[in-house]
Amino acid sequence: MHNFRKLGIETNGRTSGRIKTFCPKCHDSRKNKRDKSLSVDITTGLFNCHYCGWKGTAAERPAVDDHSFAAVPDHFRRPTFDVSDTTLPEKEARWFVETRRIPQSVLKAMGVTARLEMMPQTGHKEHCVCFNYFERGELINTKFRDGAKNFKMVAGAELIPYNIDGIRGTAECIITEGEIDALSFAAIGRTDVVSVPSGANRNLTWLDRFVESHFEDKVVIYIAVDNDLKGLELRAELIRRLGAERCRVVSYGPECKDANEHLVKYGVESLRIALRQAPEIPLEGVFTADDVQEDLRTLFENGLERGADTGLENFDRCCTFELKRLCVITGVPGSGKSEFADELVLRLCLRHEWRVAYFSPENMPLPYHLRKLSEKLTGCHFKQGFMAESLYQRSVRFLNDNVASILPEDDYTAANILSKARQLVRRRGIRILVIDPFNRLEHQIPAGQTETQYISSFIDQLSNFAQRNDCLVILVAHPRKMNREPGSKKDPVPTLYDINGSAAFVNKCDFGLVIERDRDAGLTRIHVSKVKFRHLGDNGDPTFIYNTVNGRYTPCEENPDAGIESQRITDVKFDNASWLKEEEAVQGEILME
Numbered sequence: 001m002h003n004f005r006k007l008g009i010e011t012n013g014r015t016s017g018r019i020k021t022f023c024p025k026c027h028d029s030r031k032n033k034r035d036k037s038l039s040v041d042i043t044t045g046l047f048n049c050h051y052c053g054w055k056g057t058a059a060e061r062p063a064v065d066d067h068s069f070a071a072v073p074d075h076f077r078r079p080t081f082d083v084s085d086t087t088l089p090e091k092e093a094r095w096f097v098e099t100r101r102i103p104q105s106v107l108k109a110m111g112v113t114a115r116l117e118m119m120p121q122t123g124h125k126e127h128c129v130c131f132n133y134f135e136r137g138e139l140i141n142t143k144f145r146d147g148a149k150n151f152k153m154v155a156g157a158e159l160i161p162y163n164i165d166g167i168r169g170t171a172e173c174i175i176t177e178g179e180i181d182a183l184s185f186a187a188i189g190r191t192d193v194v195s196v197p198s199g200a201n202r203n204l205t206w207l208d209r210f211v212e213s214h215f216e217d218k219v220v221i222y223i224a225v226d227n228d229l230k231g232l233e234l235r236a237e238l239i240r241r242l243g244a245e246r247c248r249v250v251s252y253g254p255e256c257k258d259a260n261e262h263l264v265k266y267g268v269e270s271l272r273i274a275l276r277q278a279p280e281i282p283l284e285g286v287f288t289a290d291d292v293q294e295d296l297r298t299l300f301e302n303g304l305e306r307g308a309d310t311g312l313e314n315f316d317r318c319c320t321f322e323l324k325r326l327c328v329i330t331g332v333p334g335s336g337k338s339e340f341a342d343e344l345v346l347r348l349c350l351r352h353e354w355r356v357a358y359f360s361p362e363n364m365p366l367p368y369h370l371r372k373l374s375e376k377l378t379g380c381h382f383k384q385g386f387m388a389e390s391l392y393q394r395s396v397r398f399l400n401d402n403v404a405s406i407l408p409e410d411d412y413t414a415a416n417i418l419s420k421a422r423q424l425v426r427r428r429g430i431r432i433l434v435i436d437p438f439n440r441l442e443h444q445i446p447a448g449q450t451e452t453q454y455i456s457s458f459i460d461q462l463s464n465f466a467q468r469n470d471c472l473v474i475l476v477a478h479p480r481k482m483n484r485e486p487g488s489k490k491d492p493v494p495t496l497y498d499i500n501g502s503a504a505f506v507n508k509c510d511f512g513l514v515i516e517r518d519r520d521a522g523l524t525r526i527h528v529s530k531v532k533f534r535h536l537g538d539n540g541d542p543t544f545i546y547n548t549v550n551g552r553y554t555p556c557e558e559n560p561d562a563g564i565e566s567q568r569i570t571d572v573k574f575d576n577a578s579w580l581k582e583e584e585a586v587q588g589e590i591l592m593e
Contacts (some may be wrong), residue, residue, distance in 0.1 A: 005298055021038050023038040046127075065506055089114050092127070103187055110131060117147055126150070127147065128145055133161075141154050153197075161207075167340065171220070172219060173215070190275070211241075220247075236431070263426055314555045315526060319528045326466055335515045342373060342554050343376060356430060358403070360434060398501075406420045406424075422469060443458075463510075523545055523546075554573070
């Protein structure tokens, strides 16, 4: 439940995604009245003004039992420092024990050390506390923190969760936002705790390698991150990745934003209570009008806005996308269904960070498909001498981080494919699932069920997957065999109703695209035949030229009245530039608090 309206934030009817809007705190005093300076994530409720700095959340927070956070009792015992029992310099050790209330036994057990280290923020060697990251007892990385709260990690070292060995094989685990918060839970006896390695952000690529080995077996996962803007954003993504059904959210009470502040203010036993009272995520899928009254009022007053665009202006005028939707693509063999699906997927991934998983047997072997995707990304022919080595390496890294392929050895059933896709939601955070094509799945029609009934049920499964996992599902399906008109050399253009097997393909999808390749005119028409929700677009027929060098679709204007085919296409400017951003800083080199 979000309270944007109570805060004066106009979301213009959008119910998900990110938007920019006017800031109610500074808009009236701004000279530029047209500047939408407030960034809003409608899904999580988070907002931030890039002009005046106003930020926060419109999300309802779990109810907190204030009786659990009473004043510090008389018997409250703080840890004391023993100068003879430390592996840290006395100054740093005293700070941990007397200021942060972390016992020396915890510092030893968690391998906290100190040393002089050159810090890029100051340009000098500083006395630093060292939070050492181990995996199976081997040192993988170190985070250095000086007295001014400057941080850095080892350049080029892998980012892994802090104290990852502490949760291997445990039934429960706690996830915090910082190492000191992890030490705070260790101080109450909960060593089954990890910290995210790079602070609060929505990029959880560091989690991918550990989902199966360290998180898949967990019965309960406590999300114990900071109660600020970035922490709430991190919390939302962790819940999506790890599954709301087993997550509980820890609340720290009045005037405490994290676990260590709670430990210092209220003590060990109170932090235990806060963990024990962490509520489950509210029951999903049961709502009344009162639960959504603010969103409903916003829709009533402002209407709806368009969805995620692709950057293809002529296509975006007809169709924009939302998560939780099903898109069906069809066209005769050779029309470019898979090629255009690839174009959509890469553009959505690049513009909106929607990772993708493919089930695409027709694109096998896998290197062939990755070659096509690399050409679209880089704009270059995939061959040494045409594509620079550095660009090749960047495209491979991008594909490795953002694209996964599902290709079981012997089980192509829908249940198995969707099961693996669900695992990829958890392990890699995918937002798009592509099934290409429908007829390569192993369809096991139950006894007593017709093909039409089975397909209708299958489409329901895809829609349900999209809804439950906050994904866009793209299904490529072949039409029935269609014969050319007598005397015609052109392939007929199918409709969504011509997809082989059932009218459910068109009746139950949210988006329906028909790909037509006109070889005589040298162009491709994308017939946007269905957009279920009007705020996301409307029917239309954007036209493109297919670039054979890099596999991209270039928008063009068609003049159907031109007598010569070569004159029918106008306003064509091929895009051969790389879509990949310039090389970013090496992962983990420097992290600022």
